[in-house]
Amino acid sequence: MQSCRLAAEGLACRRGDRILFRGLSLSLEAGEALRVSGPNGIGKSSLIRILAGLMAPFSGSVEREGEAGLVDERPALDTHLPLGQALAFWERFDGHGADAVDRLGLGALREVPVRFLSTGQKKRAALARLIAQGAPVWLLDEPLNGLDSDAVALVETIVAEHCAAGGLALVASHQPINLPEHHTLALRKYVHAGEFADEEWGE
Numbered sequence: 001m002q003s004c005r006l007a008a009e010g011l012a013c014r015r016g017d018r019i020l021f022r023g024l025s026l027s028l029e030a031g032e033a034l035r036v037s038g039p040n041g042i043g044k045s046s047l048i049r050i051l052a053g054l055m056a057p058f059s060g061s062v063e064r065e066g067e068a069g070l071v072d073e074r075p076a077l078d079t080h081l082p083l084g085q086a087l088a089f090w091e092r093f094d095g096h097g098a099d100a101v102d103r104l105g106l107g108a109l110r111e112v113p114v115r116f117l118s119t120g121q122k123k124r125a126a127l128a129r130l131i132a133q134g135a136p137v138w139l140l141d142e143p144l145n146g147l148d149s150d151a152v153a154l155v156e157t158i159v160a161e162h163c164a165a166g167g168l169a170l171v172a173s174h175q176p177i178n179l180p181e182h183h184t185l186a187l188r189k190y191v192h193a194g195e196f197a198d199e200e201w202g203e
């Protein structure tokens with residue numbers, strides 16, 4: 001796996017006319033995982049988009065070494081194609097196929113158009129593509145949404161394997177998730193007008 005690192009320094013995020021957070025710093029090395037928690041609308045998805053390079057921070061900087069793999073609420077698969085073909089589309093970019101299809105319980109669904117998959121099956125499909133991508137930096141936005149308990153345990157195992165193989169993972173999740181060697185970054189609302197949440201490191 002490519003070497004990897006993810007660091008942010010003094011990040012502020014503005015959406016519309018509101019600053020969601022500022023002064024946010026974090027650092028993740030290969031093998032590490034970070035869970036980001038916080039109430040609805042606090043800015044977890046926005047933080048992930050900034051770290052992925054999809055959105056510019058209002059201020060501050062991001063340093064990322066290694067390709068990023070993003071999983072969010074959209075599966076990034078052509079919804080009109082059968083699952084097998086939709087995953088195969090990415091093979092030309094990823095260089096190899098989605099070997100995790102069977103492991104993720106999708107083996108019997110290769111002929112089913114993506115739009116007919118259930119919420120949990122779409123999430124599993126997105127995770128199959130993530131694994132096939134082979135990116136060392138995983139940015140996972142609510143990866144457990146819609147998953148049954150067996151699939152939650154599988155995602156925990158898959159993230160642990162990814163980190164053990166030299167990757168890193170940043171996971172925004174309302175649900176508790178058992179991650180290897182991880183810290184939690186709890187985003188909170190700021191209490192002073194114009195001031196914003198402090199972030200805190202903990203177990």
Ligand SMILES: Nc1ncnc2c1ncn2[C@@H]1O[C@H](COP(=O)(O)OP(=O)(O)OP(=O)(O)O)[C@@H](O)[C@H]1O
Nearest residue numbers: 015016017020038039040041042043044045046047
């Ligand atoms: N394009 C946009 N323009 C203006 N405001 C936006 C935009 N996108 C999101 N927001 C606002 O930014 C805030 C943070 O949204 P974000 O999705 O980052 O929160 P979140 O912590 O991930 O929430 P949740 O837990 O509900 O997923 C919300 O108040 C949202 O309405």
